[in-house]
Amino acid sequence: MPKYFVPIVLLLTLFLAAAELRSAEVVPVAPANYDEAKVQEYTLPDPLTMQDGRKVTTAEQWMKERRPELLKLFEEHVYGKATLFRKGNKTFKTRFEYLNSKPVYDGKGIQHQFQIVWYQGNEPDENAHRVDVLVYTPKLAVGKKVPAFVSLNFQGNHTTDADPDIRMPVRIWNRSKVVYSPAKEEERGAQANRWPMQFLLERGYACVTAYYCDIEPDVNGGYLHGVRKFLYKEGEKQALDEANTIATWAWGLGEMLDGVEHFQDKLGIDPTKTVVVGHSRLGKTSLWAGAIDQRFAIVISNDSGCGGAALSRRNYGETVHRINVSFPHWFCDNFKKYNLDVNSLPVDQHQLIALAAPRPVYVASATEDRWADPKGEFLSAYNAGSVYKLFGTSGFGGVTEPPQPDLSVGGIIGYHNRTGGHGILEPDWKHYCDFADKHLK
Numbered sequence: 326m327p328k329y330f331v332p333i334v335l336l337l338t339l340f341l342a343a344a345e346l347r348s349a350e351v352v353p354v355a356p357a358n359y360d361e362a363k364v365q366e367y368t369l370p371d372p373l374t375m376q377d378g379r380k381v382t383t384a385e386q387w388m389k390e391r392r393p394e395l396l397k398l399f400e401e402h403v404y405g406k407a408t409l410f411r412k413g414n415k416t417f418k419t420r421f422e423y424l425n426s427k428p429v430y431d432g433k434g435i436q437h438q439f440q441i442v443w444y445q446g447n448e449p450d451e452n453a454h455r456v457d458v459l460v461y462t463p464k465l466a467v468g469k470k471v472p473a474f475v476s477l478n479f480q481g482n483h484t485t486d487a488d489p490d491i492r493m494p495v496r497i498w499n500r501s502k503v504v505y506s507p508a509k510e511e512e513r514g515a516q517a518n519r520w521p522m523q524f525l526l527e528r529g530y531a532c533v534t535a536y537y538c539d540i541e542p543d544v545n546g547g548y549l550h551g552v553r554k555f556l557y558k559e560g561e562k563q564a565l566d567e568a569n570t571i572a573t574w575a576w577g578l579g580e581m582l583d584g585v586e587h588f589q590d591k592l593g594i595d596p597t598k599t600v601v602v603g604h605s606r607l608g609k610t611s612l613w614a615g616a617i618d619q620r621f622a623i624v625i626s627n628d629s630g631c632g633g634a635a636l637s638r639r640n641y642g643e644t645v646h647r648i649n650v651s652f653p654h655w656f657c658d659n660f661k662k663y664n665l666d667v668n669s670l671p672v673d674q675h676q677l678i679a680l681a682a683p684r685p686v687y688v689a690s691a692t693e694d695r696w697a698d699p700k701g702e703f704l705s706a707y708n709a710g711s712v713y714k715l716f717g718t719s720g721f722g723g724v725t726e727p728p729q730p731d732l733s734v735g736g737i738i739g740y741h742n743r744t745g746g747h748g749i750l751e752p753d754w755k756h757y758c759d760f761a762d763k764h765l766k
């Protein structure tokens with residue numbers, strides 16, 4: 326062997342490893358584009374063309390063939406498979422424990438609280454994982470059941486309403502380090518502008534909410550501190566196509582719905598009339614929850630942006646590269662393969678909207694929320710229309726252009742662009758109630 330062979334091979338290996346690293350991680354994320362003229366050309370994958378090229382022409386073919394195919398593609402490449410949560414694989418059990426109730430808002434409604442308990446063994450022990458669920462139901466004639474919004478909150482149930490009896494989370498999780506601090510009394514009602522409980526009660530809707538970090542903390546490496554502690558051991562690496570936090574929260578929304586089904590008589594909620602709704606990262610979550618769990622009768626995304634309602638192929642505001650670098654724990658690891666080549670993604674987000682079909686689906690943006698790309702969110706809603714046509718429904722109701730701000734447009738696919746910044750406010754909820762009135766009552 327020539328005497329330079331070994332050092333040359335070593336150098337070459339080092340060089341290749343460095344190049345690999347550069348291409349995979351170290352390429353700096355391009356600054357966000359906010360210039361419509363600089364949006365690159367793209368071709369969207371057709372919701373109605375199967376991977377093998379066949380055209381989908383009937384509702385039946387959509388439900389039996391294309392929907393499962395798309396769901397699988399989204400699992401493998403974007404959100405991850407929740408295989409370990411499925412019956413047969415699940416290594417833990419679920420139980421629901423009812424806690425308490427009392428009248429609220431001068432008797433206009435009832436507040437209930439129950440717990441989802443995840444545990445191993447025969448009975449919940451100190452390793453059990455508990456999630457508090459807060460429910461507000463309008464006061465009704467005995468025996469009647471109402472529709473409900475089911476939605477995760479960002480900062481704890483006690484921040485959604487100032488009521489002193491709402492249970493506070495045991496841990497409020499930090500979003501940059503795997504650490505937590507206790508909840509504080511002064512936080513009560515701090516997010517009440519996002520949760521107009523009295524308004525919802527007056528409109529005849531129940532509201533079911535839980536703190537998303539109670540399901541699993543929203544921090545890279547936090548998965549061993551939420552329900553996935555039952556699935557993995559410390560240091561164990563999950564597969565590239567396995568569920569990450571968004572898919573875990575989405576699965577958690579389904580558990581909340583199970584709880585509603587379980588206590589439906591006590592809560593006075595009709596579990597066949599639930600609306601899954603979420604804001605921002607939790608809007609990405611509600612869209613995915615609506616896709617994987619068809620019990621949700623209506624699916625709503627509020628300002629969900631990249632990885633939610635916004636088209637991935639449009640380089641406007643947040644991009645796939647940016648989101649995967651900033652939040653490596655949200656999507657499955659396969660999604661990172663598209664950081665530098667989003668056009669090779671086998672799906673785009675209009676197909677996620679279409680996974681709600683034939684159920685009503687609603688997308689909302691805010692005029693100043695450019696990071697979430699309002700136009701890209703509108704275009705997703707628009708491009709999902711072809712699937713709804715298979716079912717003979719109104720689809721996007723003939724809408725072709727983004728509407729003026731604050732106007733709710735569409736048909737069984739609805740859309741509005743609220744004046745103002747990133748947030749979920751009473752005007753958004755008003756549109757959601759109107760939309761649900763139209764489709765559920």
Ligand code: GCU
Pocket residue numbers: 604605606607628629630631643648651696
């Ligand atoms: C960040 C993130 C968005 C996300 C938002 C939120 O801005 O980049 O993707 O939607 O946080 O959840 O508030």
